[in-house]
Amino acid sequence: MNTGESTPPRRMRADARRNYDRLLASAATAFAERGTDASLEEIARRAGVANGTLYSHFPNRQALLEALLGDRMRALAATGEELLGRSSPFEALAAWAEAAVAHAARYRGLGASFMRAIEDESSDLHAACEAVLAAGERLVARARAAGELREDVTAPDLYALVNAMAWVGEQSSPAQGERLLTFTLDGLRAR
Amino acid sequence: MNTGESTPPRRMRADARRNYDRLLASAATAFAERGTDASLEEIARRAGVANGTLYSHFPNRQALLEALLGDRMRALAATGEELLGRSSPFEALAAWAEAAVAHAARYRGLGASFMRAIEDESSDLHAACEAVLAAGERLVARARAAGELREDVTAPDLYALVNAMAWVGEQSSPAQGERLLTFTLDGLRAR
DNA sequence: GAAATATATTGAGACTGCCTCAACTTGTCT
DNA sequence: AGACAAGTTGAGGCAGTCTCAATATATTTC
Structure with missing residues (x-):
């Protein structure tokens, strides 16, 4: 739910943290391969996560x-x-x-x-x-x-x-x- | 079927000519309003023509x-x-x-x-x-x-x-x- | 260690857009 | 008027965005 911002509020649930990191890694790859308008759907897919999860961590591109x-x-x-x-x-x-x-x-x-x-x-x-x-x-x-x-x-x-x-x-x-x-x-x- | 190219081959059927012109006018408006990636679907719609007609006149953007x-x-x-x-x-x-x-x-x-x-x-x-x-x-x-x-x-x-x-x-x-x-x-x- | 609770995840579904093509319609020529 | 070429149609397959009710899971509490 919370972006980078050096995480001051409350710490994330373990699964959330894991998915967050995976999504970021997946996004880095996708952007590198396809540019900044790579498919968000694919980023989620390659992170092994449902697209709703992506949107809950990152409301937009x-x-x-x-x-x-x-x-x-x-x-x-x-x-x-x-x-x-x-x-x-x-x-x-x-x-x-x-x-x-x-x-x-x-x-x-x-x-x-x-x-x-x-x-x-x-x-x-x-x-x-x-x-x-x-x-x-x-x-x-x-x-x-x-x-x-x-x-x-x-x-x-x-x-x-x-x-x-x-x-x-x-x-x-x-x-x-x-x-x-x-x-x-x-x-x-x-x- | 044939693009601008000063129409040397055979002349178009009357309805085709009319649709071609309408599509062009519609595209001009759409590109002006939305930029070059305006929806082709909408261009056809606003020209009062089915999208297939657009594609038959202009195979791509x-x-x-x-x-x-x-x-x-x-x-x-x-x-x-x-x-x-x-x-x-x-x-x-x-x-x-x-x-x-x-x-x-x-x-x-x-x-x-x-x-x-x-x-x-x-x-x-x-x-x-x-x-x-x-x-x-x-x-x-x-x-x-x-x-x-x-x-x-x-x-x-x-x-x-x-x-x-x-x-x-x-x-x-x-x-x-x-x-x-x-x-x-x-x-x-x-x- | 089992509830209770707060936090996350899921994926179907409502959109929009691209593009194709088989069935159909209509102009044109004789 | 009829035949045929030329043109049009729109459903349908695919992919993408984004949302949200149902579901699942971590964490906290007792």
């Missing part, structure tokens, strides 16, 4: 994604904070953007989920996306303050570009996503 | 899109050719890219369809996409030859970027797509 990726997303945000100290402001921004693209390219369709989630406050993925956006915000602010970034670039711009490049990666090849990210980042440099 | 957009795509390619003469090579490229983004942003999901179609030779949309790509190719070649474009930018890069920006437009707002395209194009300039 976003909840499943949050449980699967929430930690990773918070880690990405943390990486952003760390980079604030090191290296040149623009290089830090660029390095983080690369990491963010790699993250958003994990499953086919993930970039689109992230774009939806940032707009939709009721999405279970919203909070995690906001954390990522906030990290981007600081990197952008610093690079701009240092005069290394175009004046008119904002964090939402960066967020959208990162997801767009992940999307390109899904459509053509990961290498192509990387390639275009390089061009794009160059375009963001102050000159 | 791509065929419907080709019938709906083929002419427009060829026009876009032609615009590219015209631009080859006028204005600075880079400006021509940029202007064309803007037009291409606007075109790919016509329906939600269209950018993705174009990315798929260019890779998939068996897609009914493939030829039209190739025409667009070819137009981009010439603009890229000219801008590069004039030393106004980064050496390493290719037509497929441009194609992907255009569709990616249309995608951003769908996810956030058309204005955001435009905005990021500007940044991106700047990144493609030789310096």
Whole structure:
């Protein structure tokens, strides 16, 4: 019944915990194989559980994604904070953007989920996306303050570009996503 | 039975022609309202026709899109050719890219369809996409030859970027797509 | 250790969508 | 008017989403 959230309330029944874990593992496989709109029915089936059980643990696809990726997303945000100290402001921004693209390219369709989630406050993925956006915000602010970034670039711009490049990666090849990210980042440099 | 292709073979029966037109009109509305994965079932329903009729005219979604957009795509390619003469090579490229983004942003999901179609030779949309790509190719070649474009930018890069920006437009707002395209194009300039 | 109780699981069922194809209808041509 | 090609129909098979009453199981209590 309760999602990741570091489980503060009450602890789950043993069978529930087991099914929860199996579902998560099954979802990870399915998303990797089929992208974020893999069949939930199949995820349940492959977890050896009835579909109702899946829905009782994860009311929707976003909840499943949050449980699967929430930690990773918070880690990405943390990486952003760390980079604030090191290296040149623009290089830090660029390095983080690369990491963010790699993250958003994990499953086919993930970039689109992230774009939806940032707009939709009721999405279970919203909070995690906001954390990522906030990290981007600081990197952008610093690079701009240092005069290394175009004046008119904002964090939402960066967020959208990162997801767009992940999307390109899904459509053509990961290498192509990387390639275009390089061009794009160059375009963001102050000159 | 026969798609757009300027109808060279034999002319259709009157009722077939009527249904074909109705289906196309219905599809245009549905795609505009719901994006390119609107329900085909509903398109048929709203055209006042059984779903089998839809499938007999258009074996799949791509065929419907080709019938709906083929002419427009060829026009876009032609615009590219015209631009080859006028204005600075880079400006021509940029202007064309803007037009291409606007075109790919016509329906939600269209950018993705174009990315798929260019890779998939068996897609009914493939030829039209190739025409667009070819137009981009010439603009890229000219801008590069004039030393106004980064050496390493290719037509497929441009194609992907255009569709990616249309995608951003769908996810956030058309204005955001435009905005990021500007940044991106700047990144493609030789310096 | 057996009830009592709270917590989970189940799977049928009501939807919607995709696509096919055998039976039927209708336009067109002579 | 009749014949035949061309077109249309819609039921039916399949898969997916999501819900909820019935059922089963863990845990707690005595």
